[in-house]
Amino acid sequence: MNKIILGRYIPGKSFLHRLDPRSKLVLSFLFILIIFFANNWRTYILLGIFTFFCILLSKISLGFFLKGVRPLIWLILFTVVLQIFFTRGGPTYWQFGPLSITHFGLVNGGYVFCRFVLIIFMSTLLTLTTSPLEIADALENLMLPLKKFKVPVYEISLMISIALRFVPTLMDETEKIMNAQRARGVNFGEGGLIKQLKAIVPLLIPLFVGAFNRAEDLATAMEARGYRGGEGRTKYRFHAWHKNDTLSCIIFGLLAAILLFLRSW
Incomplete structure (x- = not known):
């Protein structure tokens, strides 16, 4: 973990x-x-x-x-x-x-x-x-006065909550990719600076691809559930x-x- x-x-x-x-x-x-x-x-x-x-x-x-x-x-x-x-x-x-x-x-x-x-x-x-949802609700409540200045309060709170939610997920995925690359013979801690930077490339590419795919899946799921922004939405919390x-x-x-x-x- x-x-x-x-x-x-x-x-x-x-x-x-x-x-x-x-x-x-x-x-x-x-x-x-x-x-x-x-x-x-x-x-x-x-x-x-x-x-x-x-x-x-x-x-x-x-x-x-x-x-x-x-x-x-x-x-x-x-x-x-x-x-x-x-x-x-x-x-x-x-x-x-x-x-x-x-x-x-x-x-x-x-x-x-x-x-x-x-x-x-x-x-x-x-x-x-x-929880990330509670943090998003708190940010949204605290930033409500900024709506008078046309600040997208709902979108900002949503982005922050999603970022907090996926930080541990991305870290876990990074560790899994590193273990998979080590099993294929990649060593992340040996050699000079240039060699270590080259060893990071097989880690960054699948990590970015996975992050973009996850973002696309999340956007599709939100659209399928009718999310159109926080304005006028009711709350159960x-x-x-x-x-x-x-x-x-x-x-x-x-x-x-x-x-x-x-x-x-």
């Missing part, structure tokens, strides 16, 4: 599963926003404890999240290394030409690593506890704001207030 968890949904009856998708979506975006206000180890510890608390409320194993971060670890480390070698300030521990390792560079690299991990955890927590959603907003407000206090401490 593919280890990328972004876009996957795990049904459940936890506190987070029962929250209104609109509150989860807004609070997730606000959490990602306040991450960039963290500027010291106290604020990052606070955000880490809050994220761990949310994972406990979701009743989803922490190891599942750690396995999901693993495929992105090289991107995270690459960004951290850039921060370490090209950020200057404070005592210099090592220098070679334009590259240097300074105290401020190490601290900033650690902060960037924490930001990446927290953002990935919170984003995947949203998709794990909220109605979301209601409950006291748990209000409680979540209060807790988030306290989190933001404590973070701003620790930021200036």
